[in-house]
Amino acid sequence: MGTKYKLIVSISKSLLLARWKQTLVAAIGVTFSITMFITLLSFMSGLNDMLDNLIINRTPHIRLYNEIQPSKIQPIDNSDKYKTYHNFVSSIKPKNERLEIYNNAAIMKALKKDNRVLGIAPKITAQVIYNVGAIDITGVINGIDVEAENKLFFFKDYVTTGNYIDLKNTPNSIILGKGAAEKMLANIGDVIQVTTTKGDRMQLKVVGYFQSGLQDLDKVQSYASISTAQKLLGESNSFVTDIQIKLKDMTVAPVVAKEYQKLFEVEAIDIQTANSQFETGSSVRTIISYAVGVTLLIVAGFGIYNILNMMIYEKMDSIAILKATGFSGKDVNKIFITIALSIGIFGGTMGLIFGFGLSNVIDQIPFNTAALPTIKTFPVNYNPKFYMIGSIFSLVTTYFAGYFPSRKASKIDPVVIIRGK
Amino acid sequence: MNEIILEAKAISKSFHDPITIQILKEISFSMYKGDFVSIIGKSGCGKSTLLYILSTMDTDYEGDLLIDNVPMRNKKEAELASVRNEKIGFVFQFHYLLNEFSVLRNVMLPGLKLGKHSSKEVEERAYQKLKILGIENEALKKPNQLSGGQKQRVAIARALINDPLIIMGDEPTGNLDKKNSEIVFSIFQELAEVYNQSLLIVTHDNEFAARTHRTIEMEDGRIIKM
Ligand SMILES: Nc1ncnc2c1ncn2[C@@H]1O[C@H](COP(=O)(O)OP(=O)(O)O)[C@@H](O)[C@H]1O
Numbered sequence: 001m002g003t004k005y006k007l008i009v010s011i012s013k014s015l016l017l018a019r020w021k022q023t024l025v026a027a028i029g030v031t032f033s034i035t036m037f038i039t040l041l042s043f044m045s046g047l048n049d050m051l052d053n054l055i056i057n058r059t060p061h062i063r064l065y066n067e068i069q070p071s072k073i074q075p076i077d078n079s080d081k082y083k084t085y086h087n088f089v090s091s092i093k094p095k096n097e098r099l100e101i102y103n104n105a106a107i108m109k110a111l112k113k114d115n116r117v118l119g120i121a122p123k124i125t126a127q128v129i130y131n132v133g134a135i136d137i138t139g140v141i142n143g144i145d146v147e148a149e150n151k152l153f154f155f156k157d158y159v160t161t162g163n164y165i166d167l168k169n170t171p172n173s174i175i176l177g178k179g180a181a182e183k184m185l186a187n188i189g190d191v192i193q194v195t196t197t198k199g200d201r202m203q204l205k206v207v208g209y210f211q212s213g214l215q216d217l218d219k220v221q222s223y224a225s226i227s228t229a230q231k232l233l234g235e236s237n238s239f240v241t242d243i244q245i246k247l248k249d250m251t252v253a254p255v256v257a258k259e260y261q262k263l264f265e266v267e268a269i270d271i272q273t274a275n276s277q278f279e280t281g282s283s284v285r286t287i288i289s290y291a292v293g294v295t296l297l298i299v300a301g302f303g304i305y306n307i308l309n310m311m312i313y314e315k316m317d318s319i320a321i322l323k324a325t326g327f328s329g330k331d332v333n334k335i336f337i338t339i340a341l342s343i344g345i346f347g348g349t350m351g352l353i354f355g356f357g358l359s360n361v362i363d364q365i366p367f368n369t370a371a372l373p374t375i376k377t378f379p380v381n382y383n384p385k386f387y388m389i390g391s392i393f394s395l396v397t398t399y400f401a402g403y404f405p406s407r408k409a410s411k412i413d414p415v416v417i418i419r420g421k
Numbered sequence: 422m423n424e425i426i427l428e429a430k431a432i433s434k435s436f437h438d439p440i441t442i443q444i445l446k447e448i449s450f451s452m453y454k455g456d457f458v459s460i461i462g463k464s465g466c467g468k469s470t471l472l473y474i475l476s477t478m479d480t481d482y483e484g485d486l487l488i489d490n491v492p493m494r495n496k497k498e499a500e501l502a503s504v505r506n507e508k509i510g511f512v513f514q515f516h517y518l519l520n521e522f523s524v525l526r527n528v529m530l531p532g533l534k535l536g537k538h539s540s541k542e543v544e545e546r547a548y549q550k551l552k553i554l555g556i557e558n559e560a561l562k563k564p565n566q567l568s569g570g571q572k573q574r575v576a577i578a579r580a581l582i583n584d585p586l587i588i589m590g591d592e593p594t595g596n597l598d599k600k601n602s603e604i605v606f607s608i609f610q611e612l613a614e615v616y617n618q619s620l621l622i623v624t625h626d627n628e629f630a631a632r633t634h635r636t637i638e639m640e641d642g643r644i645i646k647m
Pocket residue numbers: 419436437438439444462463464465466467468469470471
């Protein structure tokens with residue numbers, strides 16, 4: 001069996017080398033398409049990851065919070081008499097409920113024990129007004145646990161000026177959104193004044209700038225430590241408005257969110273629901289990349305189909321003689337399939353190497369944009385999956401490109417060829 | 422000596438394009454081991470057509486063909502290919518060597534296909550056959566570097582590689598000059614006399630035919646003398 005296949009391979013090799021220029025052209029076609037396929041997917045996927053990370057890196061997989069909601073049950077609903085009636089008396093109005101998550105210490109303790117949870121970071125969002133001279137600018141101060149925030153959401157990466165840890169170490173400090181800082185003409189070390197919705201005022205020292213990449217956000221958002229935020233709002237040190245949760249497996253977020261909502265009696269939103277539009281954008285880009293890659297491969301496949309058809313036309317005599325001397329149609333078929341696959345394997349392997357090289361080149365090209373402080377060069381994703389798909393695609397296309405010519409070759413009637421002389 | 426190796430039983434064949442013409446009409450004959458048989462007849466009388474059927478390449482005929490007492494009818498394409506590989510050596514008017522391979526490799530290919538011997542042994546055997554034909558010095562050349570007579574001798578060596586039951590030739594000297602024809606013919610004769618090889622050779626050369634053991638004469642698709 002092994003020697004039989006060696007014979008087929010050696011015949012294929014000789015036929016292939018006898019026409020090495022044409023086969024090389026066919027192989028280059030495959031190389032080109034695989035190179036483009038790998039590069040395109042790596043680059044597109046790098047872009048996708050970058051854009052996703054813009055959101056995902058800094059979005060909790062699940063966010064627990066409270067919302068001001070009208071009471072679902074009105075007193076009349078509790079009356080046995082009117083239970084089955086349609087009641088429109090709603091005497092209980094939403095009262096000025098605090099957005100605090102009650103019992104948050106117990107919730108956080110429970111979350112830390114849940115082994116689906118990677119980490120949690122408590123947060124306080126406070127609506128404020130930045131007072132700049134005579135003008136007031138509305139904004140939001142996020143009170144964060146600096147270390148937890150950094151561990152889960154890479155806070156450090158987005159603090160473009162100043163040291164993020166100063167937020168924890170310097171009392172009454174603030175890291176301003178870059179846009180907000182520009183509007184306020186606030187420099188590092190300056191002290192700014194903010195006013196809360198309740199009218200309380202507080203002086204805060206600017207220790208850094210924060211740049212998220214989303215300009216609208218950077219114009220309003222600023223960060224303070226959780227204790228600073230509590231002081232600002234005049235709340236106790238148990239006050240927390242949000243609990244941000246990162247899971248080990250992001251995909252289960254919707255299910256877990258529902259579970260927590262019931263369990264802790266709070267609102268819980270998962271990342272998929274919160275950012276559904278980003279998913280769509282990513283998948284459209286991915287589909288386009290695959291479509292272009294596959295189109296290139298199909299074109300390369302036609303190249304192989306042509307060269308094989310030509311080769312078979314030229315090698316009619318050889319095929320006839322092989323058959324006359326005892327090679328079966330199946331053997332002839334195998335010979336040409338082997339030729340096609342060799343072109344595919346050679347061209348495909350070169351394509352993978354060149355694709356890797358070209359991705360590397362793109363990876364080196366500087367790409368500086370104010371919106372993306374953490375990105376220095378074009379993003380490239382070297383996912384081995386693309387290389388796997390690329391090699392499988394090149395084999396499948398070359399196999400199909402070789403299939404019909406090989407079948408034609410295997411059906412050649414030696415008598416017709418020999419008599420034709 | 423009287424062991425039948427090939428038997429044609431009422432073989433008929435018609436072509437249907439453009440109109441149906443019967444080319445072979447009830448051809449029956451037998452060949453024994455060691456027979457050196459020639460088939461003669463005017464051009465167009467159906468000699469080649471018959472030989473393609475006898476060599477199992479053409480399967481579209483009526484009647485029966487037995488090779489080594491095994492009927493060939495109803496055999497699959499791959500089975501017929503292995504019959505050709507193992508039992509029949511074919512020499513064509515045109516040499517039909519593969520220019521991509523060396524002379525040696527050309528001779529070896531059917532042997533490698535058979536797979537009875539290791540490739541080392543096949544190579545040795547190929548050298549032996551080339552030696553019998555006096556062209557062992559050309560072994561490593563490419564076929565297109567050889568003369569017509571040499572090429573035909575390579576083709577004969579290739580036909581011999583698997584020690585076939587029978588060698589068939591369709592006007593193997595038809596494309597050669599007098600001198601080379603003579604060489605090729607004496608090789609056939611040597612194979613028959615020295616090696617007891619069975620041969621069935623189609624020729625238009627009556628002189629050649631006269632030197633074989635037995636001559637079958639055809640006319641209009643029939644055997645008129647044998
Ligand atoms: N494919 C074909 N279709 C129709 N007629 C054919 C075909 N091949 C051969 N013939 C005819 O069959 C007859 C016998 O041909 P052939 O066996 O080659 O004769 P020979 O070898 O004796 O010269 C010729 O008349 C030829 O024209």
